[in-house]
Amino acid sequence: MHNKTIAELSAGLKDKQFSSEELTRAFIERAKQFDPKLNSFITLTEDLALEQARQADQRIQAGDNTPLTGIPIAQKDIFCTKDVKTSCGSKMLDNFYSPYDAAVVEQLNNTGMVLLGKTNMDEFAMGSSNETSFYGPVKNPWDLNTVPGGSSGGSAAAVAARIAPIATGTDTGGSIRQPAALCGITGMKPTYGRVSRYGMIAFASSLDQAGPLAQSAEDAAMLLNAMAGFDTRDSTSTELAVPDYQSTLNADINGLKIGIPKEYFGDGLDAGVQSAIEEALKEYEKLGAQLVDIELPNSALSVPTYYVVAPAECSSNLSRFDGVRFGYRCENPLDLEDLYKRSRGEGFGPEVKRRIMIGAYALSAGYYDAYYIKAQKIRRLISEDFKEAFKKVDVIMGPTTPTTAFNIGEKTDDPITMYLSDVYTIAVNLAGLPGMSIPAGFSENKPVGLQLIGNYFEEAKLLNVAHQYQLNTDWHRQIPGEFK
Amino acid sequence: MEWETVIGLEIHTQLSTKSKIFSAASTAYGAEPNTQACAVDLGLPGVLPVLNAEAVRMAVKFGVAIGAHIAPRSVFARKNYFYPDLPKGYQISQYELPIVGEGQITIELEDGSKKVIGVTRAHLEEDAGKSLHENFHGMTGIDLNRAGTPLLEIVSEPDMRSAVEAVAYMKKIHSIVKYLEICDGNMQEGSFRCDANVSVRPKGQKEYGTRAELKNINSFRFVERAINHEVERQIDIIESGGKVAQETRLYDSDNNTTRSMRSKEEAMDYRYFPDPDLLPVDIEPSFIDDIKQTLPEMPDDKKNRFISDFGLNANDADTLIASKELADYYETTVKFSGNETRLSANWVIVELSGTLNKEGIELNASPVSAQMLGDMIKRIADDTISGKIAKQVFEAMWNGQGSADEIIQSKGLKQVTDTGAIEKIIDDIISANPQQVEQFRGGKDKVFGFFVGQVMKQTQGKANPKQVNELLRKKLSS
Amino acid sequence: MSLQKEDVEKIAHLAQLSINEEDIPGYLEELSKILHLVEQMNAVNTDNVEPMAHPQDSSQRLREDKETEINQRDAFQKIAPQVERGFYLVPRVIE
Structure with a gap:
């Protein structure tokens, strides 16, 4: 059962080939068998999962089911789940059992999905390799010496190894697309505002967006149908009807104009990645698409801009972790300042502290204009670049990452080289656009991801374009040998 | 040397909405600790603020009432600092773009003269919780029921020159917000609070002196006392060769003193920036017009x-x-x-x-x-x-x-207006008091009061005094 | 610009983070590198560019003034480090 997409599993459940309980047990067994090698889960919610599975079976029996009823899912541990540990990959929240459900969790519960567990992630989603997690690094199922990417590394690894048929993630600067690319799966970051952020522990509020990590574009479409939507509890959620993303998957892409930004094919792009991407683009040409050269002149500035905007917002967002109302509190504080400083100093890991400090500095008196305002201005320039490009093309394509999965420990000593692994994904978050990564072959036996960027709220188009590729290729069907 | 006092006030008015500014928890006063602090008020991980329409309407109402500029677009910003009664580690406030811009308040002084005090701005923000220091075996207890209560902070220009003017201004604002029914004005419960920025300068000098911010003044009487005390303190410092420090001082009403809370230069770098969880607030001209139409x-x-x-x-x-x-x-x-x-x-x-x-x-x-x-x-x-x-x-x-x-x-208190009945009583009294009649007729007008008193006594006060007067005069002089 | 040791201490204080003395040089180096990266922004002239705080160009939606929250103190305080009689406790605050 584990090698089936959720579209296939959904059909199996509907036809009573197997029950949700059987399906859920199968994935829990796989998790117990394989996850010790991967470390993709922080918490397995076995009892809850079986209970939800039995309820799902009753719904299916009663005919009160949705296409997702009874399908197991892994949730990134950034989504608050009521009475389940919600750690956000941090010692700070190791003892945090959320008293409420995130909007995404609530919506997926309503469809009757089954929560397998909470997946590992970079601490507070700050990282590109899953190495900043308090719970230890996640291994890439394609090569256990390499990283799965981050911050949604646990979700990506779990889906790649088919420990979970599908998972959720969040993407602030590439945290869905980059691990999807490195693990050879399909990931989508929707338009900012498409999915409610309520109950998703904030890293950088103007950039964060939740989305699916899946085996295929079709699966991603099915999950996005349930995740997307307006939520009155999130002021930045957009009041816009959600189309049925599955219904347009088979639209004809003949004549599609694909923008190829020259800036995404310059220095720093690994040759193996480049040739895989070029092959994928040729495939699109075969499908009737037209490649158009475009420019995104300010894209080189996306990394510097991001490393002001995201830390600035996170420095403030993470102030609530102070050891007073929830989360980690240091032993025997001498006074209030000691309580704050040690609870935070001991509860946060080094990368989180670095980013909080950079953010506090960028916002502090005397530096605000030079850093924060400057970054906001360049953010607009980057955003304008995309607006110009979308006057000429329907989608933009390029590599998701400059290289394939790198070795564990390879970049931990130098934050800058780590940051640059998100060089192609960050601009999309700054502009608030939707983006995807789909498997597009291998370089030295490691997966390569093709990035698709769409115009605002054109998730349906991206999924359609991705699905058409997947109908003609089988890269997304590859499962790492050890986990077949 | 002759000194001039310069005062500016920051008045915090709790807006009388039913729910909080960014959450649907109750704003009622006096509940059991933390029973009105919901997930948003507590700043739990993942929660988000959503702005209360009524708070916006009330702020605009105030702006319209004082003839102030209403910003077509205002922005909420985060004011970052750590304090136990501030759950998120930042207060959502307005900084560069407040909802209400410049306006004016006219105050009237005891001598009848009028003075215009400039209002710099009024902005929306969330209130903090409360810290209790007693009865927690040396620790501090935090109650977050008040956290998230909407506040309109009304900031004046440094236009006041005496404690009396400051009180007049504060009373005026108090009456305006109560007239508008946007604040209950209850100072004991902290619905209407005031911080005063006070400085002194030699009379005639243009530059302002270094100011101290007096916090925690919760009555009209205390504002006057606190300012007067602070002015004396500052003059004493300067006259004895010292320098006034820019700092926040807490007014202690029990001892009528102020004491230093924290030095402003130290640590207070609030790192304001636009709150990314909230979008700009746009106010349409028609919204302002509607409020103008319905202003009390x-x-x-x-x-x-x-x-x-x-x-x-x-x-x-x-x-x-x-x-x-x-x-x-x-x-x-x-x-x-x-x-x-x-x-x-x-x-x-x-x-x-x-x-x-x-x-x-x-x-x-x-x-x-x-x-x-x-x-x-x-x-x-x-x-x-x-x-x-x-x-x-x-x-x-x-x-x-x-x-x-x-x-x-x-009680049978109806006035006796029957002329005949009153005349009868008067006649009786005149005949019973010949001596007094003599005196009156002899020019001793004071005795008239005696006769009025007698009539009133007889009628248990129910006779119409005007009528009694007239009839008595007539009878006595005849 | 590169930071000094005192800058790191000041920022850590502002952010209320305890940092071990021996870790300061590491933070100093890394933060300086990040700032160096960030300063690539200076290559672009942005004189007439409007800052963009948010990807959405729309305005704040307003919520009706309704009180719908119920008391959940027990659930919220179950996860708190230290409470007493409904209050959250912290070391004595001196005002």
Whole structure:
């Protein structure tokens, strides 16, 4: 059962080939068998999962089911789940059992999905390799010496190894697309505002967006149908009807104009990645698409801009972790300042502290204009670049990452080289656009991801374009040998 | 050297919305600790703020009432600092783009002169929780019920030159927000609070002196005392060769002193930036127009109307408009009295307010309603009772013995207006007191009072005094 | 610009983070590198560019003034480090 997409599993459940309980047990067994090698889960919610599975079976029996009823899912541990540990990959929240459900969790519960567990992630989603997690690094199922990417590394690894048929993630600067690319799966970051952020522990509020990590574009479409939507509890959620993303998957892409930004094919792009991407683009040409050269002149500035905007917002967002109302509190504080400083100093890991400090500095008196305002201005320039490009093309394509999965420990000593692994994904978050990564072959036996960027709220188009590729290729069907 | 005081006030008014500014938790005062602090107020991980429409409407209402500029687009910003009563580690406030821009307030001083005080801005923000330091075995207890209560912070220009002016300004703002029904004005419960920025400079100097910010002033009386105390403190420092430090000082009303809280230069780098969880607030001109249409009468307009339409003097008008409740009470009294505007003013100001004061009762708890008082005044006006008897009636109403008419009836207080009956009494008194008649006729006019007293005694005060006067004069001089 | 040791201490204080003395040089180096990266922004002239705080160019939606939250103190305080009689406790605050 584990090698089936959720579209296939959904059909199996509907036809009573197997029950949700059987399906859920199968994935829990796989998790117990394989996850010790991967470390993709922080918490397995076995009892809850079986209970939800039995309820799902009753719904299916009663005919009160949705296409997702009874399908197991892994949730990134950034989504608050009521009475389940919600750690956000941090010692700070190791003892945090959320008293409420995130909007995404609530919506997926309503469809009757089954929560397998909470997946590992970079601490507070700050990282590109899953190495900043308090719970230890996640291994890439394609090569256990390499990283799965981050911050949604646990979700990506779990889906790649088919420990979970599908998972959720969040993407602030590439945290869905980059691990999807490195693990050879399909990931989508929707338009900012498409999915409610309520109950998703904030890293950088103007950039964060939740989305699916899946085996295929079709699966991603099915999950996005349930995740997307307006939520009155999130002021930045957009009041816009959600189309049925599955219904347009088979639209004809003949004549599609694909923008190829020259800036995404310059220095720093690994040759193996480049040739895989070029092959994928040729495939699109075969499908009737037209490649158009475009420019995104300010894209080189996306990394510097991001490393002001995201830390600035996170420095403030993470102030609530102070050891007073929830989360980690240091032993025997001498006074209030000691309580704050040690609870935070001991509860946060080094990368989180670095980013909080950079953010506090960028916002502090005397530096605000030079850093924060400057970054906001360049953010607009980057955003304008995309607006110009979308006057000429329907989608933009390029590599998701400059290289394939790198070795564990390879970049931990130098934050800058780590940051640059998100060089192609960050601009999309700054502009608030939707983006995807789909498997597009291998370089030295490691997966390569093709990035698709769409115009605002054109998730349906991206999924359609991705699905058409997947109908003609089988890269997304590859499962790492050890986990077949 | 002669010194000049410079004062600017920051007034925090809690807006009387039902729910909080960014959450749907109750704003009611006095609940058990932390029972009105929801996930958003506690700053739990993952929660998000959503702005309360009523708070925006109330802020605009204030802006319109003082003729201020209303920003077509205002922005919420985060003010970052750590404090246990500030759950998120930042306060959502407005910084560069407040909802209400420049406006003006005219205050009137005791000598009748007027002064215009500039309002720099008024912005929306969330209140913090409360810290309790007693009874926690050396620790501090935090109650976050108040956290997230909407505040309108009204910032003045440094236009005031004395504590008296500051109090007049504060009272004026107090009456405006109460008239607008956007704040209950309850200072004991902290719904209306004030910080004062105080500095002194040699008279004639242009530059401002270094200012201290006085916090925690929660009564009109304390504002005056705290400022006067601070002014003396600053002058003493300068005159003894020292320098005033820019700092925040806490007013201690028990000892009438201020003490340093924290130095402003130290640590207070608030790192304001636009709150990414909230979008800019856009106000349409039609929204402002609607508010203009429905704005209640403001205290100054009411005062003018009381003077011109009701024939009151400025003093009485001032007293009556001091609070909206009192003015409303007065107007209802007038209505039921049969438009006895001056008589009603007199009763409301003297008897009613005096009795409330003496008994320590708030107007809204008065046992005598405006209608009851109006009905009674009507009986004075139509000569059913005299003003003197009315005091008895008022007292009986206060003690719950019924309406004016019931009391007049049951106690037989109806004025005697039967001329024949009064003449008969007068005749009896004249014949019984020949000596006094002699004295009066001999030019000792004072004795007249004796006769009035006798008549009133005989009629138990029920005779119409005017009538008694007339008849007595006639009889005595015949 | 590169930071000094005192800058790191000041920022850590502002952010209320305890940092071990021996870790300061590491933070100093890394933060300086990040700032160096960030300063690439200076290559672009942005004189007439409007800052963009948010990807959405729309305005704040307003919530009706309704009180719908119920008391959940027990659930919220179950996860709190230290509470007493409904209050959250912290070391004594001196004002």
